[in-house]
Amino acid sequence: MTIREVCEKYHILPDTLRYYERVGAIPAVNRTEGGIRDYSEEDMGWVENAICMRNAGVPVEMVASYVKLCQQGDGTFAARRDLLKEARTGIVKQMEKCRKELERLDYKIERYETAVETGQLVWDRTFAEDACGQT
């Protein structure tokens, strides 16, 4: 599979794929005689892995660390597990922030829906201290 085809499949740019390879977020990709990248099924697996992790906000550097551990063989299972757990923690924190803001937004959107109808914007609820003001 050419770089173009992989990019079409995952909706990313060739430069992004080359960048991922350069920084180690995916291992070196198979090449043809002429030196042109020819992605194997395994290469695609790595690409998918990088894209998934990045989609969830895992830093490129962390993805690269994981790839490196995988390449170091069977002695790194525990280290890989720990790294993935760390990534997991980051994602959970991020989701919790999103959940809070979503709750806040839903309330505000509802208030604005009413305001659009009545011409009056009213905050009838007070957000807790660590939530947000009535703006």
Place this chain on the structure above:
Amino acid sequence: MTIREVCEKYHILPDTLRYYERVGAIPAVNRTEGGIRDYSEEDMGWVENAICMRNAGVPVEMVASYVKLCQQGDGTFAARRDLLKEARTGIVKQMEKCRKELERLDYKIERYETAVETGQLVWDRTFAEDACGQT
């Protein structure tokens, strides 16, 4: 309230607050005679709003747009609602990506837990096409 106090309350840097004000993510803050920022309750509300939105990954520019609409008065209720809905859509998308990756990670972590015990890494499940490979 001084900039230092606000920063301690929200665990951010003074430069970040000044930056938010400069780009319009919060409106111009009250000042003392000498020109030193003196955050009112309302100012704090705006600060909280900016921090909440940013925490959920809403771009600074979007926060600034919202603030601008608020400053333009009661004629912008519908526009504000639409902007918040747009922000909401972005957050929901982001959370869905996180949810998927979390599921993926949980499976992999579980596999690695087993691998650490048995010395054998086995993928006994195939991820769907839009999920990710066994890496």
Place this chain on the structure above:
DNA sequence: ATACAAGTTGGAGTGAACTCAAAGTCAAGT
């Protein structure tokens, strides 16, 4: 009055993650 900490501005610098440009190589069609 005088330190000196804390605040101010304008502008420059940083780090992460791409993204683009230039110059050259490879491959497919005519």
Place this chain on the structure above:
DNA sequence: ACTTGACTTTGAGTTCACTCCAACTTGTAT
């Protein structure tokens, strides 16, 4: 053989969101 388009590398440029710096002013404690 020749053109055309895709791919290659190296290195530079961009965007976002801060973050830092220098020079200066303000406020507080002795």
